[in-house]
Amino acid sequence: MKPLNLILFGPPGAGKSTQAAYLDKLAAIDSISTGQRLRQTVETGSELGQEVAQVMAEGRLVDDTLMNKLLNEWLLGIPSEVGVLLDGYPRTLSQAQSLDQLMQTISRPLDVVIALTLSDEEAIRRLSGRRICRIKGQPDQILHINDQAALDDCRANGGMLIERDDDKPETIKRRLAEYNAKTEPLLQFYGERDLLILIDADGTPDQVSKAIEQALQQRFNGA
Ligand SMILES: Nc1ncnc2c1ncn2[C@@H]1O[C@H](COP(=O)(O)OP(=O)(O)O)[C@@H](O)[C@H]1O
Known part of the structure; x- marks a missing residue:
């Protein structure tokens, strides 16, 4: 598949990072996960990180101004011959407008927007039981506390189970409310330009990946 420039939308818990990792392998794409990059900024302990x-x-x-500035830097860091997948950006209309401008300036047109859809109930179930298994020297694995085999496997490999600070019940509600109020309206923004593909995210990661792949094949290879 040709290098694509795409946006992956979805409420918290829809599985954006999991699907981004899958799409990274499928095509010549580098992904920018804003949540992940912001958490790295936090880990530096800098003044910006603390804020x-x-x-x-x-x-x-x-804040939009800060996000737009960071995104510009991150996007410019991606070689022009590979595509880009944006996971977690844009999240507001101001961010979408800023992205339009930047993409035009650097001649990197947006090819497609994939929106994962999931009910609030399922998002809450997933996020409140979500844990990160961190094993030294390996990429983080996401698992659910109901998955005993995955928990045992993590512990057996010397992994540490971590709960994200923002996966607490009150924070989850707030994140979903932010998504529904500020980010979901962007679907119309991209839908009007005929760039939008909706994918039901209420399935296993593999099922969702297959649905995405099929939709992309149909759109770009006419399969
Ligand atoms: N584009 C963005 N604009 C503003 N804040 C952002 C953006 N991307 C990430 N964040 C911040 O990082 C947090 C975590 O983002 P992320 O890891 O994508 O998780 P999720 O989408 O599951 O909530 C968000 O709740 C928000 O505070």
Whole structure:
């Protein structure tokens, strides 16, 4: 498949990071996961990191001006011959407008927007039981506390189980509310330009990946 420039939308818990990792392998794409990059900024302990940590822990959105500036830097860091997948950006109309401008300036047109859809109930179930298994020297694995085999496997490999600061019940509600109020309206913004593909995310990661792959094949290879 040709290098694509795409946006992956979806409410918290829809499985954006899991699908981004899958799409990374499918095509020549580098992904920018804003949540992940912001958490790295927090880990540096810098002044900016401390500010961001507070906003994230409350489930609010980081300020648009700052986000737009960071995104510009991150996007410019991606070689022009590979595509880009944006996971977690844009999240507001101001961010979408800023992205349009930047993509035009650097001649990197947006090819498609994939929106994962999931009910609030299922998102809450997933997020409140979500844990990260961290094993030294390996990429983080996401698992659910109901998955005993995955928990045992993580412990047996010397992994540490971590709950994200923003996966607390009150914060989850706030994040979903932010998504529904500020981000979901962007679907119309992209739908009007005929860039939007909706994918039901209420399935296993494999089922969702297959649905995405099929939709992309149909759109770009006419399969
Ligand atoms: N584009 C963005 N604009 C503003 N805040 C953002 C953006 N991307 C990430 N964040 C911050 O990082 C948090 C975590 O984002 P992310 O890891 O994508 O999780 P999720 O989408 O599951 O809530 C958000 O709740 C928000 O505080």
